[in-house]
Amino acid sequence: MLEGPLFSAAPSTPQIQQPYPGVWRITFDSPEGLTPVGTRHYPPAAASLDALPKAGPCPLPQDAIDGQATRGGYIVSLPLEANELVYGLGLQFQSFIQRGGKKMLRVNADPKMDSGDSHAPAPFYVSTRGYGVLIDTARYATFYCGSTDRRARHTRTTENREPAQDPIAGVLPAAYRRLRLGERNEVLVEVPRVAGVDVYVFAGPTMRLAVQRYNLFAGGGALPPRWGLGLWYRCGSTLNQDEVLALAREFRERKIPCDVIGLEPGWQTHAYSCSFLWDKKRFADPATTIDRLNKDHFRLNLWEHAYTHPSSPIHEDLLPFAGDYAVWGGLVPDFLHPEARRIFADFHGREHVALGVSGYKLDECDNSDFTGNWSFPEISRFPSGADGEQMHSFFALRYQDTIQSIFDRRKTRSYGLVRSSHALAAPYPYVLYSDLYDHKEYIRALVNSGFSGLLWAPEVRDARSTDDLIRRLQTAIFSPLAQLDTWYMKNPPWKQVERRANSAGRFASGWEEIEAQCRKLIELRMRLLPYLYAAFVRYRKQGVPPFRALVLEYPDEPETWTVDNQFLVGESLLIAPVTAEESKRSVYLPAGSWYDFWTGERHPGKRRLDVTVPLDRIPVYVKSGTLLPLAEPALHAEDETGWQLTVQVYGAGETPAVLYEDDGSPDPQFAEVKLSWDPERKSGSLERTASISGYRYTVNQWQVIGDSRE
């Protein structure tokens, strides 16, 4: 009955290198080649890594990490100290603190259980002790983050063991007691099918710096075009070109800001699988249609997925560069193979982007263990040498590489949506979305996304009520991509939230009032555009996630450790969304003092606040000292009125704000626009480091909100 040993006899001695300042690679035995680092498209942002504060020695000493071959895989053990928490592992919907959990990082659509399955699992975590760890694998690795209980530590002496005593237990809810935070433990990572693995460690010393180094190692954060930060509206999928144009006109006429119109499956001759050909019955003249949209400052975004229908003109060419299993009868391009990327990109460039298409929504690129099992199996084989397990981890990123190559060649920026991602995703101008729809989970995903170099769109689709519509829109406008995705109805949801009545043109009485409330929220998004854009420039240059959890900024305040329903946007804004079920909520304000954006009321930090939230407000707090630039609410991002700013001065206004001007090219020179406030003279100033053609901000007004002597 006895079998060979599960583990190799002795732990191996790892090789350690420091390829970039503050970044260590620890190599155990013989890693495979097809890994996130091994197949990366973007090089590390070496200069930006150099520019970060210097890191000391590796925060995890080499001898603190063990690696051993197992039966059919490899296992790594990393230390976990008492009272140390870890976060990340990609786009997790149901959990926040990852300590205490076991997560198997499988790529999957619509994970409804907290098992690690995710649209975008990333084998990266960040610790409250100020370091990050990337396990460089495309395998479905299992992370045991202090959830296990190695028996060597348990003998008779643990008899009548009480729940762990720890200094911060008191501030955490009772549910967290099971985490045994007061005990040392370990993070165990099991990687199947490999004979070794590279572990990357990213130094802090702060949590945020560790994430910054991870994002810069990935290549630096994505920089969307300005129009990408305006409103996105995806039309009903039955609309034809005239109806789309009419809808666009309606937005302009009714003064609802909008930058991007998205088309859903209906635009192609075949959608499941995809032909990538315009359906001329609905879109007889796509070039003219796009031209007319562009002239009115709309961009067009196209839905698609990659599984290529036999009727597609590229099917024949792609056949030799595809996997051995089909999806919906369509072939699965091997995007790890340069020929597959070239064939796919050339066609898309010629047939769509050349006509003015601004970008794509890349659907169905995850996996289907919970959604009807339509995807290719893990045992698939691809010409590049990848198997299906690896390909599921890579598919979305290499698909994005393919699509981005079109825009890179044209030296234009794009911004789009994608339903899957993985490690080293920061440079990709693609925002994740899901067919799941729980509002609280959407908020948690937004909070979690910033740990792992991901962007997440809590898009507005259905609404059970107008309250639900407005509450969801409030969250959407404080996200990387503010989108209404009403693919199943013909008219904007503020006219009627009920699907069938909407499409039948039966509008709710008093819908203009709801429209007005939505318009106001979208206008707020447009007013924040310079601020949001600056946050993205810092994502590009310094790796700072534009949307991030409180704990990432304030890990020394244990109260922030559990906060999965508030987040920071840019340097100075704290957002605490409310769902339709709620009329009040609790908000934690960290150190410093904070101003209510709506009332100007000042609240001291390091405490909880119970707030009652009227429907027309989402709780927003501005850090004392902030200079908050607000644009005029333009109808689209190219409207020059949006470059005229009102600067709100909070508290003493002692923290200069930096905005960025550039020419909109993919890798531009930036002019820094520094806003400063002199509290004595009560006057503000704008300094510009350079003169760049393109957007140029001017300040129309300085508006003192808080008492500047506070």
Next chain:
Amino acid sequence: MLEGPLFSAAPSTPQIQQPYPGVWRITFDSPEGLTPVGTRHYPPAAASLDALPKAGPCPLPQDAIDGQATRGGYIVSLPLEANELVYGLGLQFQSFIQRGGKKMLRVNADPKMDSGDSHAPAPFYVSTRGYGVLIDTARYATFYCGSTDRRARHTRTTENREPAQDPIAGVLPAAYRRLRLGERNEVLVEVPRVAGVDVYVFAGPTMRLAVQRYNLFAGGGALPPRWGLGLWYRCGSTLNQDEVLALAREFRERKIPCDVIGLEPGWQTHAYSCSFLWDKKRFADPATTIDRLNKDHFRLNLWEHAYTHPSSPIHEDLLPFAGDYAVWGGLVPDFLHPEARRIFADFHGREHVALGVSGYKLDECDNSDFTGNWSFPEISRFPSGADGEQMHSFFALRYQDTIQSIFDRRKTRSYGLVRSSHALAAPYPYVLYSDLYDHKEYIRALVNSGFSGLLWAPEVRDARSTDDLIRRLQTAIFSPLAQLDTWYMKNPPWKQVERRANSAGRFASGWEEIEAQCRKLIELRMRLLPYLYAAFVRYRKQGVPPFRALVLEYPDEPETWTVDNQFLVGESLLIAPVTAEESKRSVYLPAGSWYDFWTGERHPGKRRLDVTVPLDRIPVYVKSGTLLPLAEPALHAEDETGWQLTVQVYGAGETPAVLYEDDGSPDPQFAEVKLSWDPERKSGSLERTASISGYRYTVNQWQVIGDSRE
């Protein structure tokens, strides 16, 4: 970037053997030793296999099955013909037809998604073409049951491919069209971490015979003691010995049949993890308590799990025979090791069974990927050589071996509950249960359990309403173990369904009426006891699942293929449960004609019936020709009034009924009691093959239900 090949260069040539008539073993390369067959406790029921109808050649020719080593595992491909469906894969809650699905067979508690995770995944499926397949592995194998689309079959010729044409598409709901039933496909099974695998094929020629051969290969079906088929009642976990005795008295006084009282966690000094020691504060004198229960014909069943607390007297002895990770601070016994089994069984035998304990409820023996990650990791190591992945698959079965050894040594039968199981489970007198609680899923689990040699208890716990209580109890009385598990309240649920009010003794007004309805249902269970017992004897002797899907009996009627909410009990009863949400339902009656048990109305078969169902009835249909023996409704299974039968004659009563008498020992001699009806003379007869000490049936009355000339 290119790696080594995913698959070995050439498929290997398998070795084929026929160890038993109608059972073939096909060996691919070098299987590992720790498999369900390799670690089996019960030998195949060779004589019973011999007694089945002869099988022809192997229903899957050797050259129809391929096997190949993959990177880190092994893959097997089996044929799947056009219009062939497969069922099984263990205790699946969310799916029924397995064709079209991908299932990863991980052992897990509370799987809320249809991913293959299950309390009791079994790597066995049965086909409508009348054969079964067991993949002999304890690994988390992935089954792709015709869900994949091997690209070789897709070329330009599939352009504009329409949904598959197939002769039976018309009878299946639209949702099944995606299964592409009209096409040939394959069942792919990927087994990780192995270098080969044994595939067992079980011949029919009928679907039911294939399952019978699988169950007999497992050792034959479980035979519970008669008392196991009475009512089970699990007390509130806070009750002490006096309160338990008082509750038992209440059952007898209020004439509610009951055979088994179950204790929940409160009886031990430590429950998470377990000490296995009586808590003398609550149970000062367990021996006397059990004695008093036994004298009143109650059996006592004890809840426990196997994770052994340091304060347990066996902890020290078990230490060398335990896994290297703890669960809830308790050690994990290596039940694959004979010493662990011996230590564990000796203690339980001495401290519990010797006092009169009749059996156990073996909890928490699955895994915790969806329930807080409390269990041991897959990378655990056990002294037997098993790793954690294997041990999760084995744990419940080897735990049952351990506990059964106590009763085997005492030559008594036991019957109990267990929360996990796997392959070759038929001989185990343990019934599965779950903390999930969807009534429709509970019914589907009951229907599915019969495909895979499993027993399932749709126990009654919570009830949202008295309707819910009654509807759930109706399902429970037509199941292998009829249990009320009210561990969180002090009083029977018919007095008050609301937990807190129940425990506070605030009973609903008119509760006596609800109690009367419940009593009536439990009495029906007691009346069916001889019939149910006979069905279990046939499970033991012939491997026929006592509870089974319609398709298993009527695979030639495509209408049965999707029926996951009706089931057959024994030879002649068709049950169609109703949930609290419903007042009517559709029932499919297969070939033959069927009588409504409640009204005696006759319905022709091969058609659907829409029935309105009053709260006091669960739809039950009796096959025409049946002689249905009904006992007097005794208060417990040892009451001799229960041996006096009324035999209901349905239709012409042409099918003799066979009951069984025996002495109650674990492996008894049976006397067959054959009931026959002469429709001409309108008289019945009872013939007995032998005289056995113990139960002896007598017929008090023959009752003609249907018109015998029909």
